[in-house]
Amino acid sequence: MRFEGMxxxxxxxxxxxxxxxxxxxxxxxxxxxxxxxxxxTAFQILKIQDNSGEENLSHNxxxxxxxxxxxxxxRAETEGQGQAAAMVKKMCIQIMGRRPES
Numbered sequence: 001m002r003f004e005g006m007x008x009x010x011x012x013x014x015x016x017x018x019x020x021x022x023x024x025x026x027x028x029x030x031x032x033x034x035x036x037x038x039x040x041t042a043f044q045i046l047k048i049q050d051n052s053g054e055e056n057l058s059h060n061x062x063x064x065x066x067x068x069x070x071x072x073x074x075r076a077e078t079e080g081q082g083q084a085a086a087m088v089k090k091m092c093i094q095i096m097g098r099r100p101e102s
Contacts, residue, residue: 022085024076034072038088041069045091059095070095
C-alpha cells in the first residue's frame with residue numbers, strides 16, 4: 001500500500017543523516033545515535049579502573065554521565081562498525097552486568 005517501502009526509505013535517510021554514528025536504544029527503547037567508535041568511553045573506564053585499583057568495575061562505580069554512555073554502548077548496534085566499537089560494547093556489557101560489591 002501507501003506505506004510499503006517506508007522502512008527502507010527511512011533507513012536510507014537515517015544512514016545519510018547519521019553517517020559515521022552507531023545506533024543504539026535508550027532506557028525507553030527510543031533509537032539514539034552514538035558518535036565515534038567508543039574509544040573515548042573505553043579510555044575513561046580504564047582511567048577509573050587504574051585510579052581505583054579495581055579491575056572489575058560495576059556501573060555504580062562510574063560517574064552518572066559515563067554510566068549513561070556505558071549503558072548506551074552496551075546496547076549499541078556495532079555489527080559492521082569495526083573492532084573498536086565491538087570491543088567497547090563488550091566492555092560495557094560486562095560492566096552493566098556486574099553487581100556492586102558489598
